[in-house]
Amino acid sequence: MRAERREANLPIWITVSLLSGLLMISLMIQLAMAWQSYQRILPLPKHIAHLERLQSALFDTEESLALTDGQDAAADPAIQSRLQRYLQELLERGNHLAANTPDGLGAALKVLAADTPEPQLRLLQTLKILRGIFREEAAAHGKLTESIAAAAKFEVELGIGITLALPLSAVLLFYLMRRRIFQPLQQMGYMMELLGERRYQQIPLERIDPAFVPIFANYNSMVVRLSELEAEHLQNRQNLELLVEQAAGTLIAQQRNLAQTERFAALGEISARLVHELRNPLAGIKMACINLQQPLQIGEVQPDAAERIGLVIAEIERIISTLNRCLQGANHEPEPLRAVLVDQTVSELLMLARYQLPKSITLEYRGCPGLICRLPDTEFRQALLNLILNAQQAMDGNSGKIAISAATDGRRMTLAVCDDGHGFSGEFLENGIRDFVSRRADGTGLGLSMVKRFVRNLNGEIKLYNRQPHGACVEIILNCIAPHHE
Numbered sequence: 049m050r051a052e053r054r055e056a057n058l059p060i061w062i063t064v065s066l067l068s069g070l071l072m073i074s075l076m077i078q079l080a081m082a083w084q085s086y087q088r089i090l091p092l093p094k095h096i097a098h099l100e101r102l103q104s105a106l107f108d109t110e111e112s113l114a115l116t117d118g119q120d121a122a123a124d125p126a127i128q129s130r131l132q133r134y135l136q137e138l139l140e141r142g143n144h145l146a147a148n149t150p151d152g153l154g155a156a157l158k159v160l161a162a163d164t165p166e167p168q169l170r171l172l173q174t175l176k177i178l179r180g181i182f183r184e185e186a187a188a189h190g191k192l193t194e195s196i197a198a199a200a201k202f203e204v205e206l207g208i209g210i211t212l213a214l215p216l217s218a219v220l221l222f223y224l225m226r227r228r229i230f231q232p233l234q235q236m237g238y239m240m241e242l243l244g245e246r247r248y249q250q251i252p253l254e255r256i257d258p259a260f261v262p263i264f265a266n267y268n269s270m271v272v273r274l275s276e277l278e279a280e281h282l283q284n285r286q287n288l289e290l291l292v293e294q295a296a297g298t299l300i301a302q303q304r305n306l307a308q309t310e311r312f313a314a315l316g317e318i319s320a321r322l323v324h325e326l327r328n329p330l331a332g333i334k335m336a337c338i339n340l341q342q343p344l345q346i347g348e349v350q351p352d353a354a355e356r357i358g359l360v361i362a363e364i365e366r367i368i369s370t371l372n373r374c375l376q377g378a379n380h381e382p383e384p385l386r387a388v389l390v391d392q393t394v395s396e397l398l399m400l401a402r403y404q405l406p407k408s409i410t411l412e413y414r415g416c417p418g419l420i421c422r423l424p425d426t427e428f429r430q431a432l433l434n435l436i437l438n439a440q441q442a443m444d445g446n447s448g449k450i451a452i453s454a455a456t457d458g459r460r461m462t463l464a465v466c467d468d469g470h471g472f473s474g475e476f477l478e479n480g481i482r483d484f485v486s487r488r489a490d491g492t493g494l495g496l497s498m499v500k501r502f503v504r505n506l507n508g509e510i511k512l513y514n515r516q517p518h519g520a521c522v523e524i525i526l527n528c529i530a531p532h533h534e
Contacts, residue, residue: 421528
């Protein structure tokens with residue numbers, strides 16, 4: 049939910065940021081124009097004072113001219129001195145707008161300073177010059193005022209235009225960004241989510257902004273490559289699963305061959321017992337026949353009787369020889385003990401057993417990390433496989449779980465295999481494990497017998513019990529000493 053809210057707010061924040069930038073730019077433009085207007089208005093007070101002084105000079109000139117009655121009459125020295133001072137100050141301050149003002153003021157000063165016998169004519173020339181200067185300054189002042197008014201009007205119009213253009217620009221900008229940028233980016237985000245789900249889809253480039261086309265084109269190329277790699281991965285995985293299944297089938301077949309070998313070993317043991325039981329009587333028969341052969345040879349009986357007894361002795365010797373060979377074949381060498389990492393061995397066996405069990409049955413293992421025992425590895429694997437297969441057969445094709453656990457008290461290892469079947473019968477628990485006696489109608493009775501013989505050879509214990517509400521458990525306790533305990 050937080051990611052969706054962030055994606056929904058992303059276009060708003062980007063649009064607001066862009067509009068804020070546009071607003072700042074417009075404010076800076078207005079500020080620059082206001083500064084220019086301020087710079088234009090700043091000299092106005094000085095120029096107005098300049099016009100006032102120039103107007104005062106005109107008034108003084110007119111006043112001095114009015115006081116001069118005739119051409120030979122002298123002008124008032126105070127007024128003339130004040131007029132010269134005004135003109136000199138105007139010339140020094142330079143607050144004029146017209147370019148000809150300094151030259152005009154200089155000419156007026158020269159006229160006033162001239163020593164001529166006609167003061168009235170001198171004042172008239174000065175008045176003419178000052179009026180020309182005043183007209184030029186007034187005209188320049190008018191132009192300046194008009195330019196300031198035009199600039200102010202433009203600023204007002206610009207402000208109104210910006211005020212109206214900003215919302216429209218915001219709407220247009222938001223629409224364009226949403227259509228050309230945000231929607232493609234959101235689409236890419238959605239495509240990336242699909243990519244995480246291994247759904248490889250390309251993005252059409254028709255409505256993508258040209259600036260983003262290389263990015264989306266590279267994304268499409270990446271999607272194509274990923275789809276190819278995914279197809280190769282699936283193919284390799286299928287090949288690997290096939291190879292593992294074949295290897296598992298081979299190993300399971302080998303385990304079955306080992307089981308068959310164990311069955312043959314059990315039969316060999318029984319045969320050895322039979323040989324042992326038959327060999328002694330046959331040896332006695334042989335000795336009796338030899339004792340009978342001696343009197344027959346001295347003529348006490350018919351001659352053909354001795355021949356017949358010789359044939360019997362020969363046949364008995366052949367039988368004894370055959371039985372001796374069977375006895376020697378049953379006397380096989382036991383598998384040597386070696387350090388076995390129990391967790392690793394059980395895990396490897398369970399990995400192979402899963403291929404042999406129906407998918408409705410699950411295997412669960414709770415081990416003891418680091419547990420090492422000295423065991424005959426092949427016999428240990430075969431015993432555990434027999435327990436697992438017996439547990440699977442006890443479930444009669446129903447779904448369920450086979451639980452295997454390993455624990456140690458430091459000197460002995462306890463390995464338990466439990467199933468979800470119907471459990472052992474009371475008679476089976478009472479009588480225990482016997483050779484060729486099975487709890488199933490189609491069983492051979494050799495599986496648990498082999499496990500029992502394996503445990504007995506290691507001086508261990510085997511326990512059978514049922515668990516609630518249903519199911520059976522076989523628990524074997526082995527005296528195994530880890531290397532670090534020795």
